[in-house]
Amino acid sequence: MAHGMRTDTHMSYVDRGGDWRDTAQRFALLPLRVFLGVTFIYASFDKLTDSAFFKSSGAGSIGDQMRGVRDISAIPELVDLALKSPTGFGYAIALGELVVGIGTLLGVLARVAAVGGALISLSLWLTVSWATEPYYLGNDLAYLMAWLPLVLAGAAVWSVDAWWRDRRRRSSGLM
Numbered sequence: 001m002a003h004g005m006r007t008d009t010h011m012s013y014v015d016r017g018g019d020w021r022d023t024a025q026r027f028a029l030l031p032l033r034v035f036l037g038v039t040f041i042y043a044s045f046d047k048l049t050d051s052a053f054f055k056s057s058g059a060g061s062i063g064d065q066m067r068g069v070r071d072i073s074a075i076p077e078l079v080d081l082a083l084k085s086p087t088g089f090g091y092a093i094a095l096g097e098l099v100v101g102i103g104t105l106l107g108v109l110a111r112v113a114a115v116g117g118a119l120i121s122l123s124l125w126l127t128v129s130w131a132t133e134p135y136y137l138g139n140d141l142a143y144l145m146a147w148l149p150l151v152l153a154g155a156a157v158w159s160v161d162a163w164w165r166d167r168r169r170r171s172s173g174l175m
Contacts, residue, residue, distance in 0.1 A: 110154045
């Protein structure tokens with residue numbers, strides 16, 4: 001221990017050593033990971049099962065949604081890019097949310113998945129919810145902030161990443 005900071009942050013979740021604070025610290029991001037993973041999977045399925053969403057125009061279509069926010073977004077050029085192929089953009093968002101949600105929930109390349117989630121949330125904040133007033137009523141900014149701890153810390157417990165890390169350590173004789 002140096003200057004009161006933990007140096008053993010990559011401790012295996014199977015190792016049950018330490019007091020309750022150590023355990024709480026190891027598992028602190030798990031509820032956030034589960035929430036974001038399930039939410040992004042749900043958002044993806046919501047889009048993928050809505051036949052109106054992938055249309056270029058009409059009630060509930062991605063095209064009408066993008067045209068509706070174009071003039072109030074922070075970066076209208078981003079909306080214009082999406083409007084070149086609203087159906088393709090809709091599928092990209094839905095499949096991106098699915099990949100990010102599964103990666104986050106299972107902890108597979110968790111930091112990469114979290115960066116993807118942060119980028120999706122950032123793009124939605126700068127376009128769809130930019131004009132929400134007061135700003136704290138728009139949920140995309142809150143989602144962006146929620147992704148940042150997972151970008152920094154990854155998925156240390158109950159994850160494929162942790163299993164891979166432990167397996168590499170065992171095979172190299174470090175454990």
